[in-house]
Structure formats: structure tokens, C-alpha cells
Amino acid sequence: MAGEQADGAPRDDCLFCKIVAGQIPATIVRETTTTVAFRDINPQAPTHVLVIPKAHYRDAAVLATAAPSLAADLLREAQAVADEDKLESYRIVFNTGSGAGQTVWHAHAHILGGRGLQWPPG
Template sequence: MPGEPQADCLFCKIVTGDVPATIVRETDTTVAFRDINPQAPTHVLVIPKAHYPDAATLAVQAPQLCADILREAGEVAAQEKVDGTGYRVVFNTGSGAGQTVWHAHAHVLGGRGFNWPPG
């Protein structure tokens, strides 16, 4: 059920502390941690503490939580000092878009240039 922790979810296990992660920020509703396979000098994931399988479901069922994630993405960018040079926030939704963990999450990427359109 959306919003409920899932026993087989890697990110739910990070939220509970059962799986270690390098946490960079935490609020009542979100956790931000470094990606284990960074694609840029700054690559931090911002996730809701509540489980939603993807960004589309999160936006429909918990729009305020979706806003919390975007706000935290901006805070991460400021903390990582990439807010002045530019950063990218990416939600991959579905396997065709590259989503591999079925818990909604935003990638905050910065510290290098990015091409458009993304590849």
C-alpha cells in the first residue's frame, strides 16, 4: 500500500537505518543521501520517508510530500554549493526511464556541465 514501508525496499531500509547510507540531510518527511554510483561530483538522492513506488504516484497521492522533496533538493544544492552554478533534479519514473529502485526519489546532480537533451 502506498505510504506504508515495504520490507523488500532498499530505500525503506535506509530510512529505518537497516541499510547504511551517507546521509547529508534529514527532515521529518525526507532523507537525502549520497548515491553509491555517482554520475556527477554532486549526486545526492532525496527520498520521502514514506514509501511511494514512483514520482507519479507520489504526486497524486501525497502532493505536499512531493513539494517537500523538491524543497529539500534545493537545500541539498545549496549545502553542496552547486546552487550558484546550476544543478539538475531528476525523477526517473518507470524502468524505461532508468528507475531501478521502486521508491520515489529525486536525483540532485551538480558540479559539472550537463548536455541538453539528456541522453
């Protein structure tokens, strides 16, 4: 991860890049020219959808700096997912770094809803 280029090029070793390429199956709920949204395989709420950029950026911080319009696309798609799932309230989570729980090094937003969510989170 250290020294990784922030050019958006796909990576052969990235799980989410493989989902974007269709090499790994996912339950896709939305797709645009720049993003893909799919159900989390280990849901933490009745609605737990990941929204990812099709381009590879290792985390939300890199994405926001290198491709701010793409970061905005992710937020718009988060809203669209919430609308489609008829969520009155929901949480958008970007885990950035291993200490925050990031395990897949491709920027992604978790959309969580469909149940009460406590604060502060874990």
C-alpha cells in the same frame, strides 16, 4: 509494483525503506521529518544526491497524486542540498518507470551538479 498500495507504508522488500529504517547504511547529508537525502553510491556527477520521502511511494507519479505536499518537501530538500553543496546550477531528475531507468521502486529525486550537464540527457 502493479497494484501496489499508495498509502506510504514501508515495504520490507524496498532498499530505500531499509535506508530510512537504518537497516542499510548510507552517507546521509540531510534529514527532515519527511525526507532523507544521501549520496548516490554510483555518482554520475561531483554532486549526486538522492532525496527520498521517508514514506514509501513507488514513483514520482504516485507520490505527486497520493501525497502532493510530500512531493513539495522533496523539491524543497533538493534546493537545500544544492545550496549546501554551493551549486550554481544543477539538475533534478525523477526516473519514473523502468523505461526511464527507474531501478529502485521508491520515489526519489536525483540532484546532479558540480559539472556541465548536457541536453538532451542519455
